[in-house]
Amino acid sequence: MSHVRLEGLSKRFGTNPPAVDAMSLEVPKGEFLALLGPSGCGKTTCLRMLAGLIEPTGGRIVVNGADVTTLPPYRRNMGFVFQNYALFPHMDVAANVAFGLEMRRVSRSERASRVAEALRLVRLAGYEQRRPRELSGGQQQRVALARALVVQPDVLLLDESLSNLDAKLREEMRREIRDIQRKLDITTIFVTHDQVEALSMCDRVAVMERGRVAQVGSPEDLYERPASRFVAGFVGRANWLAGTAADAAVDLGGTRVAAAHDLAAGAAVEVMVRPHRMRVARAPEPGFAGLAGRVGALVYVGDVAQVEVETAAGRVSVECATDGRDWRRFAEGEPVVVQWRPEDGRVFAAGAA
Secondary structure, three states: OEEEEEEEEEEOOOOOOOOEEEEEEEEEOOOEEEEEOOOOOOHHHHHHHHHOOOOOOEEEEEEOOEEOOOOOHHHOOEEEEOOOOOOOOOOOHHHHHHHHHHHOOOOHHHHHHHHHHHHHHOOOOOOOOOOHHHOOHHHHHHHHHHHHHOOOOOEEEEEOOOOOOOHHHHHHHHHHHHHHHHHHOOEEEEEEOOHHHHHHHOOEEEEEEOOEEEEEEOHHHHHHOOOOHHHHHHOOOOEEEEEEEEOOEEEEOOEEEEOOOOOOOOOEEEEEEOHHHOEEEOOOOOOOEEEEEEEEEEEEOOOEEEEEEEEOOEEEEEEEEOOOOHHHHOOOOOEEEEEEOHHHOEEEEOOOO
C-alpha cells in the first residue's frame, strides 16, 4: 500500500504551460524516492505542493490514506530541508533544531532530549551553542536535516539539499543521508538534477520531463532500460549514432550492425550506447557490432580515459580503464574499430522524446 500518493496533481502559474501536469505517483512506506530532471521540469513545484507551500491547481495528495491536499503545512507532519538550509542566523544550533518542536508546544524537557538525539544522529553533538555563521556548509546541512527530523515527520522532503556543497563533501553527505534514512525507515522524497545523487542514494527514481513523469523505476531500470530517448540521454552518459532501420539491423553510414530487436525497415533511428560499454580495437572481432573510424582525441580523466573516435555515424566517446593503460596504444588519427555487444545498444526513433 502506498504511503504517499499523487493523483493527477497539477499546477499552472497564470497563463503559462503547466509546471506540473496531471502527475500521478505512488511512494511506498519507507521508500527513498528521487524526483530527477532538468531545471524547469516541475520537480521542486511538486515537492512544495506536497509540503503545502504551494496550492495545487488540480488533483489530490494522499498521505497514509488521508487527503491532505488542502491542509496547511503545519498539519501535514512533514519535514522539509530547503536548498539554502534556511537556518535562523540569530539562533544557535539547538534553537534552530528545536524551533519546530516549540511551534508544536512540546514541553521544554522533551524538546531538550529530542534535540540532543537529533544532533547525535547527524553527528553534531557538542555544537549546540554555535551560530550558523560559525559552521561549515556540511555542518549547516546537518543542522537543517536535524531540524526536519526532530519533529518525527511522516515524510521527509529534500529540495536540492546537497547542491551547495563541494564534490567531496557532497559524496560524504550522500552516504550519511542514506544511512539515516535507512535507520529511521522514513519515507523520503528527494528532488535533484544530479543523476549520480539519484542513482546512488535512492530506491527508485522518477524522471520528470515538462511537468510529467517520463519513467519511474529502480536506478538499474532507468540506466539499463530507458523507456524514451529523453530518459536515455538524461540518465547516464550516452553515444548517439544516426542510422536507418533495416529489420533486425541498423545501417550506420554504410555499416550494418545488428540490433537486439526487429525494426521497421527504412525508419530513421538513433542507436544509444553507453561509453563504458564500448571498446576500441584495430580490427573487428566476432560477436560484436562494429563501426570503423579514426581516433580524434585521447582525454585522461583519472580512473578512465576517453577515446574520441570519428565515425560515419557521428563522433563516439569510448571510456577505457586506465589501470592497464591499454588506451595509450592508440594514437590520434589512427584507424580503429569501435565495438559493442548488440544487446548494449538501445534503438530509438530519430528525434523521438
